[in-house]
Amino acid sequence: MAVVFMETNDYMKELKIKFFATSLYKIFAIVSLIILSLQVLRAQDYPTVKAERGDGIYSILKRHNLSPGEYLNPFIELNKDKLGKNNSVFVGQSYRLPVAGTTGGSNEPAVSGDAAAKVSSAGGKMMTNSLYGDKYSRFSVVDNSLEGAVFYLVSGHGGPDPGAIGHLGKNLLCEDEYAYDVTLRLSRSLEEHGAKVYMIIQDKNDGIRDASILSPDKDEVCYPSSSIPRNQTMRLRQRTDAVNKLYVANKGRFQRLVIIHVDSRSKGENIDVFFYHDKQSNTGKKLAWNLQKTFKEKYDYYQPNRGYQGTVSMRNLYVLKYSYPAAVFIELGNINHTRDQQRFMIENNRQALANWLCDGLIKDFKNNK
Ligand SMILES: [Zn+2]
Numbered sequence: 570m571a572v573v574f575m576e577t578n579d580y581m582k583e584l585k586i587k588f589f590a591t592s593l594y595k596i597f598a599i600v601s602l603i604i605l606s607l608q609v610l611r612a613q614d615y616p617t618v619k620a621e622r623g624d625g626i627y628s629i630l631k632r633h634n635l636s637p638g639e640y641l642n643p644f645i646e647l648n649k650d651k652l653g654k655n656n657s658v659f660v661g662q663s664y665r666l667p668v669a670g671t672t673g674g675s676n677e678p679a680v681s682g683d684a685a686a687k688v689s690s691a692g693g694k695m696m697t698n699s700l701y702g703d704k705y706s707r708f709s710v711v712d713n714s715l716e717g718a719v720f721y722l723v724s725g726h727g728g729p730d731p732g733a734i735g736h737l738g739k740n741l742l743c744e745d746e747y748a749y750d751v752t753l754r755l756s757r758s759l760e761e762h763g764a765k766v767y768m769i770i771q772d773k774n775d776g777i778r779d780a781s782i783l784s785p786d787k788d789e790v791c792y793p794s795s796s797i798p799r800n801q802t803m804r805l806r807q808r809t810d811a812v813n814k815l816y817v818a819n820k821g822r823f824q825r826l827v828i829i830h831v832d833s834r835s836k837g838e839n840i841d842v843f844f845y846h847d848k849q850s851n852t853g854k855k856l857a858w859n860l861q862k863t864f865k866e867k868y869d870y871y872q873p874n875r876g877y878q879g880t881v882s883m884r885n886l887y888v889l890k891y892s893y894p895a896a897v898f899i900e901l902g903n904i905n906h907t908r909d910q911q912r913f914m915i916e917n918n919r920q921a922l923a924n925w926l927c928d929g930l931i932k933d934f935k936n937n938k
Contacts, residue, residue, distance in 0.1 A: 616666045620658040629658065633666055636850040641893055642820045643667035669851075700768060701757055702776015708761055715764035718823045718934050721812045721894060722759075723769045724752035725830035727789035728797025730804065733832035735904040737782075737914075744831045744904045746775075746783040747913045751901060752829045753777050754923035762931060767792060767815055769808050781914035805887040816893040823938050825856060825930065826896035828888055831913065833900035840909045841879035842922070845898040848883040852895035856933050857881040860897060863929035899926070 618629060626644050630637045635644075645656055647665040658664065694710040701708075725748045726732035732744030749770065754777055756766045769792045791797050792811045798804050812826055833840055844861050846853035861881045868877035889896050901922055902909035912918050 616668075617663045618666055620660055620662050620664060622660050624658050624660070626656060626658060629664065629666075631849050634849070634851065635667060635669060636847075636852055636895060637893060639852060639893075639895060640667045642817065696760055698757070698760065700771060700773070700776070701753060702778070704779075705757060705777040708757060710763055711761050713763040714931050715759060715762040715934055717938070718759075718763075718825070718930075719765045719767070719815075719819050720756075720759055720930065721767045721769055721815060721824070721826045722752050722756050723808055723812070723826065723828045723888065724748040725828065725832070727770045727772075728791075728804070729787055729799040730797070730801075731785055731787075732830070733904050735906075735910050737910055740782050741785055742782070742904050742910060742913075743785040745789065746785055747904055747919070748829045748831050748901070749775065749789070750778055750783055751831075751919050751922050751926075752827075754920055755827070755829075755926050758923050758927035759930065762927070764930075765819075767812075769811050770797075779916045781916065802887075806891075809888050809891050812888075813891075813893045823934060824894040825933070826888075826892050826894045827926070827930070828896065828898045829901060830899065831901050831904045831909075833903040833906075840902040840906050841877055842902065843879050843900040844881045845884035845886065845889065845900075846881070847889040847896065848885070850889075850895055852937065853889070853897060854881070854883075855937060856895055857897045859933035859936060860899070860926065860929035863932055864925055867925050867928075 618633065620629060626641060627637050630640050630644060644664070644667055645652065647667060651659070651662055651664060653659060695707065696710060697707050699706055724745065726745035727749065730745065731741075732748070734744070735742035749772060752770070753768065753775075756768050757777065759766050770789050771792065771794075772786070772789045774788070775786070789797060791807050792815075795807060795811075798807060816824055833843060842864055844857035846857045858881050861879060864879055865877050868875055884898060886898055889898055902912060904910065904913065
């Protein structure tokens, strides 16, 4: 009896050990399989390319239709171990390519800006931004539809360069002042929806102005507080560098660059709002289309008989070409055009343009984040 019992006991022990070993083996096999398939997946996720003579990250990305603005950092991340000094690439070396549509994440780097937020006693978030001037510096956040989005706003010209100059009686209407006022209003609208905004061109004492004649000055600076050079190439490089530095600091976030001018080349009867993107940037193209569609809807609704003709097209422009974030260049009209002068002198019109641009940017954020 006892022997049988012992035998059974031993048998059971052995069975248990066998069972345990089999389970261990099974678990090991399953884990290996998972690791293996993950590696296969990873390899499939990232196509590789070989660097050619004369290549840099920029040219590799452009050759594969990836906007450097969006994919420069992902590329560096994916290939950290294979890059040389200053992120140079080696001829013949294979590099992983980021997969289109994979940027945008939730890293929250420390950012600096002028806007300061505090929660009011009522619970609504009150913001102050001294750039908007006494009348407009305080505002409340109406919703969070742009939470997580970062915008770089560049108003055209500034500093020693007034841009196009319109004449009205004794007054000079300078493009940079009108572009700046709309841009500043846009900045405030975006912040009202929870966006992080960087005004790249700033005028510390202008604020948002309700006057019809915006008197010209030359004290605009480039972010954070650099005086603007007279030379055009240096001027464009300065603002592009400012944007690109911030882009790197905000790595992983949804980021867009908006450039605003008022010296449209259009010769038509109606001077419409036109949108331009870089030919290499599909995201910039989508951004431009989202804005154009918004303007079309607004005009159809508010001025159904006007017939809006504003278009989207490619344009070879320094800031579009060399900026890291997806970018749109906007011609709001022409300050030399009599009808446009009337349009821009009315403060409500400048505000409406800012509101419509803000709505378009919300549409773009919803469609692409
Ligand atoms: Zn201009």
